[in-house]
Amino acid sequence: MTHRIAVIPGDGIGKEVMPEGLRALEAAAARFGIDLELEHFDFASCDYYAEHGQMLPDDWFEQLKDADAIFYGAVGWPETVPDHISLWGSLLQFRRRFDQYVNLRPCKLLPGVKSPLADREPGDIDFYVVRENTEGEYSSVGGKMFEGTEREVVIQETVMTRTGVDRVLKYAYELAQSRPRKKLTSATKSNGIAITMPWWDERVKAMGAHYPEVSVDQFHIDILAANFVMHPDWFDVVVASNLFGDILSDLGPACTGTIGVAPSANINPDGHFPSLFEPVHGSAPDIAGKGIANPIGQVWSAAMMLEHLGHPAAGQAIVDAFEAVLAEGDKAVLTPDVGGQGTTEALGRAIAERI
């Protein structure tokens, strides 16, 4: 059985880390006898926009829909295209049209990666953020009134559906159930956001009835963010709305020092459409073109993709490989963000060899 992978490097360092992500992917595929068919696309990038005046070709859905997975780099080049255009015209389209309703991001202390938190060791922090990825606060519903005048009013609606919320809660409960600690934390703000969030709390409770083994707690987003810093060891699986999940899944990796190397999976658990795997980091215009971007976010995303495609051992081999390279600490190989003087390619090659 061949897996068809759509490869989309995107912008900035996306184009630099993608070759290393592919190197790791192909090394793991070779070792585990996995058959991959890669198809490369230049759209969903600001370069494409410069040429065509839009981020995607009209038939992008047709072109991508039969892929088994999408392997994405990073998108955005604010100097030429405003972020809300480049993002809504690409990544956010994929998430919505391919109904990738789960955004899954690990937060994990890694050997050899310095955490900004005091007194934390690998093993202390190891949790997942499960983010609703298609609705909620990221709506395009709303508008302006009295535009351009002193009376101007701007409205944007948060839209949650029972279908949308229940399915991501179900995913989160299942994930919690599958882990040794079986613990789920829900991000709420029902004391302030008094229409949607009390209802979110009710749905969390209702779904919990089906998972009696999972212990559940909830925190308002303000104190939850604080607890990521103060007590990151408390968490096992954290489930959150689109916006809260966005914040927590950057904050979590920031606490572990891994924001530059964390991966992210945009999953359509029903399998009707391709899921999408990308690093958490963006296109990083400040270091783009220098060849020093850390490729581990892309490499780790490849691991999540292989796991999703039914090859957990191959995924694990990739994770073991970059953890070993990090632990080794060879400065000639590590990129500057993790204390070395190496290049994107040097680090990518070291990981691939290890696999």
Next chain:
Amino acid sequence: MTHRIAVIPGDGIGKEVMPEGLRALEAAAARFGIDLELEHFDFASCDYYAEHGQMLPDDWFEQLKDADAIFYGAVGWPETVPDHISLWGSLLQFRRRFDQYVNLRPCKLLPGVKSPLADREPGDIDFYVVRENTEGEYSSVGGKMFEGTEREVVIQETVMTRTGVDRVLKYAYELAQSRPRKKLTSATKSNGIAITMPWWDERVKAMGAHYPEVSVDQFHIDILAANFVMHPDWFDVVVASNLFGDILSDLGPACTGTIGVAPSANINPDGHFPSLFEPVHGSAPDIAGKGIANPIGQVWSAAMMLEHLGHPAAGQAIVDAFEAVLAEGDKAVLTPDVGGQGTTEALGRAIAERI
């Protein structure tokens, strides 16, 4: 000239820390010859709700509107009253009806207070979060459709106005201008929340034209939260919408280890209505009744109140006093959260004596 202060202890540890806040307030008033008239209120608490079925008497506005300031403890007792009822029925009413459109919170490393961040010293972190406090994501506009069915849809609107946004931006620019670094950071999410937030960015830019000396940057809320952990020294004044400000002003004090002792000012800069001063911490049901709550949040709020009432030296004397007591580190005096075995009252008395 006499300042009329409305004193509202609220719930839980609010009732325990308030006497110590008043002790510090009165000590500073005595030393600096400030004339205070305190009036005590038992409403805006869940005890009041238990008796009256509402958080506030019908004429609360009349009773409070002529005070020069409101000195509040903490509100909330989820065991008996759901948070969205107790909060929307009290604190959030005050903020709105008294048009306290600025929520100001300092984030500062203190001597003797352990920060969860590695390698940070007092002096390294010292910034303010300026939060819009009356509109935005905290709306009561929205509702449910197909309620209780599989098709259920729940909608809540974020409502921003030019008046509301511009005035808080003005306050933030003025504050930044008054500080040595003259630096303002705006919290946005214009890449995802694509109606209100790009407009917020425009207003930040427009207001900036009047403050050429202030240097401005902006971050999306996800990476901004991450940067509070990774680079807290970058910030001087951070301005944010109601929800983003809520998150950042808990996260900031979490990074400095001061979430249990940070103060908060809900300000009506126009002076038409009383401003309100309260600790950031809540009513803390878990430690309420034990007499071990740290009173510094309430004490520090008293300092902000005196500053607001035109007595900055008296406010500073309070801050100097609790910083000295913290630096001294007498375990018999400090409460357990800062490494001692003292009581709320012992710590409160030590601070008041120092003043």
